[in-house]
Amino acid sequence: MSTAAGLRHDLLWQKVTIAIPYVWLLVYFLAPFAIILKISLADPVIAQPPFTPFFDSQGDITATSDNYSFLLTDKLYAVTYLKSVFMALVATLLCLALGFPMAYGIARADESTRNLLLLLIVLPFWISFLLRVYAWMGLLNNYGVINNVLMWLNVIDKPIAFMYTDFAIYVGLVYSYLPFMVLPLYATLERMDLDLVEAAQDLGARPSQAFWDVTWPLARPGVIAGCLLVFIPAMGEYVIPYLLGGPESLLIGRVLFDEFFVNRDWPLASAVAIVLLLILVVPIVFLQRSQARDAEGHA
Amino acid sequence: MAGNGASSTPFIEIRDVSKYFGDFAAVDSVSLTIGKGELFSILGGSGCGKTTLLRMLAGFEVPTKGRILIDGVDITEMPPYERPVNMMFQSYAIFPHMTVEKNVAYGLEKEGIPREEIKRRVGEMLNMVQLGAFAARKPHQLSGGQRQRVALARALVKRPKVLLLDEPLAALDKKLRERTQFELMSIQYKLGITFVVVTHDQEEAMILSSRIAVMDKGRLIQVGTPKEVYEYPNCRFVADFIGNINMFEGTVVDVDGDRVRVNCKDAGGELVALSDSPPLAGSAVCVAVRPEKIFISQNEPENSEDTRLAGVVEDLGYFGNLSLYRIRLEGGRIVQVSAQNRRRSAERFLEWDDKVFISWRPRSAVLLTD
Known part of the structure; x- marks a missing residue:
């Protein structure tokens, strides 16, 4: 084979390699998104599929913004979005408060224990997410493990209603998404030069001051990545509020599901999904900006 | 080159200090006195205990036994942030998220010194190490030699009683190392601060120091002026290690x-x-x-x-x-x-x-x- 032909061959391979993820994103992300966007601009009908076609019989576009204006007029949706943002935010902060010391401890542990601890963090992923949430039902319900133990210890004399409360949702969210906080935090903390903390102390900073002056700012990329990895899926979470939450803890994921499958109002459900996406774009843009700034800072 | 202003009154006293990590004696019954204004080197191969000894002076390790006194004050158990001692790390340990000026000012801010005085002292110190023009730079915009000087300025600006230097020149190339050696000596002479340098480089120790302590396997083998340890080694190890x-x-x-x-x-x-x-x-x-x-x-x-x-x-x-x-x-x-x-x-x-x-x-x- 001549070198010129070899080069052409390499270039072809290069293009194919780059094309694969692009085609993947195009087919499985952009196309479905376009379909959802299209459905969100239609009217619901009792038909198969249950929405009006994009073009009517004359070939004119039949787009309508009714679904979006309905989202604005019915207070339920605004309240649900806000509640979802709030609960996702609280869950994220709880994960951060729990995950930071964990990640710090793992990063500072000696090498052999470190691998074991990381394995323990990842271990839950070997069991289906759904099963693990069901397991929490067994732990939290009125005759569940926690209430039984507390009663047996005479701490309480009648069961505490953990299940079907916001508390249960927080437990589920924090439990499920904690690894997504710990892993990126671990990655940044493990890379950090311990001399920097000692240098701060050497210059007169107490351990707590050294933490806020040095460790925390340098851990920021990990904090941001971890928070987004928790916040974004927690925001649209359906299974946890459905299984652990009460009827009053109406979150946007559940509303979305109900609009699709209970009301069969696909256009409205699509509009709910599009607005959810818009809300999530804000933190994602924030992440990208901050990553770009960090990349510049450590070039 | 030896003996720039060294006096014989003990300023740093290391009294029978040992440090064990498990069963391993990193530092084994070391006694040593260092005079005020000395440029004292601790010389030895890797794992000889010289860095552990320095870290005990800085307060990052507490001796298993023995006492350490600086200027008559027992600092054996004093935390690093209260010691009248500053350290220049081998890695320099410059805060990557702060400018050069902020790095140098950090120690003074922790002391609660008024803002104008911090500004003045940081400016003076940066000029002394010829980094005045680089005050607003971030560490990643500096060369290795400039970073070394930021680390030196940051440690010196607090006017410590003792400056500890962990392999201060190891990361520099040969030409720069030679020039920096003489800069370090002239700064030390100018400020009169006691320097304790840890190094594995016998040539560096010979040129820089008023006195050298040679260590091996956690023990102090010989202490003397560069001439003494070179011309009158007291054992095979020192004779072989130096020159x-x-x-x-x-x-x-x-x-x-x-x-x-x-x-x-x-x-x-x-x-x-x-x-x-x-x-x-x-x-x-x-x-x-x-x-x-x-x-x-x-x-x-x-x-x-x-x-x-x-x-x-x-x-x-x-x-x-x-x-x-x-x-x-x-x-x-x-x-x-x-x-x-x-x-x-x-x-x-x-x-x-x-x-x-x-x-x-x-x-x-x-x-x-x-």
Whole structure:
């Protein structure tokens, strides 16, 4: 084979390699998104599929913004979005408060224990997410493990209603998404030069001051990545509020599901999904900006 | 180069300090006093305990036993942030998220010094290390040498009683290292702060220090001026660790006053050395001679006081200012000899396989028993 032909061959391979993820994103992300966007601009009908076609019989576009204006007029949706943002935010902060010391401890542990601890963090992923949430039902319900133990210890004399409360949702969210906080935090903390903390102390900073002056700012990329990895899926979470939450803890994921499958109002459900996406774009843009700034800072 | 303003009153006192990590003694019963204004080096190979000793001075490690005093105050258990001591880290440990100015100001801010004074002192210090123009830069925009100076400025701006330097020049290239050595010495002289330097580089220790402590396996082996440890090593380890040296193992034949005659088989003759505390006849000793203390000649030297040995030029190297010879003695032993090239010798001096004599004065050899 001549070198010129070899080069052409390499270039072809290069293009194919780059094309694969692009085609993947195009087919499985952009196309479905376009379909959802299209459905969100239609009217619901009792038909198969249950929405009006994009073009009517004359070939004119039949787009309508009714679904979006309905989202604005019915207070339920605004309240649900806000509640979802709030609960996702609280869950994220709880994960951060729990995950930071964990990640710090793992990063500072000696090498052999470190691998074991990381394995323990990842271990839950070997069991289906759904099963693990069901397991929490067994732990939290009125005759569940926690209430039984507390009663047996005479701490309480009648069961505490953990299940079907916001508390249960927080437990589920924090439990499920904690690894997504710990892993990126671990990655940044493990890379950090311990001399920097000692240098701060050497210059007169107490351990707590050294933490806020040095460790925390340098851990920021990990904090941001971890928070987004928790916040974004927690925001649209359906299974946890459905299984652990009460009827009053109406979150946007559940509303979305109900609009699709209970009301069969696909256009409205699509509009709910599009607005959810818009809300999530804000933190994602924030992440990208901050990553770009960090990349510049450590070039 | 030694002895810039060193006084004999103890300023740092290390009293019988040991540090164990599990069963391992990183530092083993070290006692040492360092005078005010000294530029003191702790020299040793990796794992000899020198860094652990420095970290105990900084407060990052607490001694398992023993006490450490600075300026009469017992600081053995004092946390690092309360000690009148600052450290320049081997990695420099400059805060990557702060500007040069912020880095240098950090220690003063922690002391709660007024803003204007911080600004003035940071400015002065940056000018002293010639970084005035770089105040607003971030660390990643600096060269290795500039970073080293930020680290130095940041440690010095707090006017510590003692500055600890962990391998201060190890990360610099050769040319820069030589220049920085002299800068460090002049800064030390100007400020009068006591410097304690940890280094594995014997040349660096020789040039910089007023005194050197040589460590091995956690123990202090010898403390002295650079000249003392070079010319009068007290054991085989120090003799071998610092500079080049020829060591002849042998047994004492007889002792006449301070003159000791040693029989050395592989040298193929008897060696003479002087010793203040001569060992007993029959004991195993080592005669150590530096290459530059040995004379080399083609005719048999006359002075009968000197040690004289015959050999053949095995190898020679021309270094411009000096020549290095490797002489194979009759006993089979190879000896290194260095000679200054004082003459621009068009005349040929020595060549491979020439028969030669080497000799040295009794005073030039060191008799080692340890």
